[in-house]
Amino acid sequence: DARVTQTPRHKVTEMGQEVTMRCQPILGHNTVFWYRQTMMQGLELLAYFRNRAPLDDSGMPKDRFSAEMPDATLATLKIQPSEPRDSAVYFCASGSDSFNEQFFGPGTRLTVL
Amino acid sequence: AQRVTQPEKLLSVFKGAPVELKCNYSYSGSPELFWYVQYSRQRLQLLLRHISRESIKGFTADLNKGETSFHLKKPFAQEEDSAMYYCALRLDGANNLFFGTGTRLTVIP
Known part of the structure; x- marks a missing residue:
């Protein structure tokens, strides 16, 4: 049963610290997405x-967030330095040009104190 | 700019009652609309897409281009329908989705 995996599942850190979240897309998928889930937005x-290749990162605060795909099996989202307002659940999803469904990972719940 | 609006953050209905989760979109092109659902302690997953014109778990959604709406409906709600529901829009030729803010549905026994 192929699934998107994300690590860590939970992260508590202090303001100013670097946070790295990882995602392993489903094998064979060629699109990867990072989402942030908050109550308000x-x-x-x-x-x-x-x-x-990064296609759109316009939704990301460029001064502190960065996203990369060092290889086809790994996507990373990094926050440096982290701030309390970054506290949220971060989801990774993967998909394919062949179909229009996105498959979501379990999410990383980030708390920045 | 394209946008997806779900006007209700919270919606409660009694078991057996009809339920309608509202979704409106703004996009001047040919939209592709989806409903995603997140049950408690589960992943976000696709519920249905407008191009399939299917009924999933008793839910249906019709794309109304005149009203730019894609409301999700079920004639008789069940307790297991309690979840967070997101409406999503995909633009012509794009891979990414624009999500609404979500509606938390609670079905009261």
């Missing part, structure tokens, strides 16, 4: 990749 797209 719902699901916001932060960045997405197609064939490992």
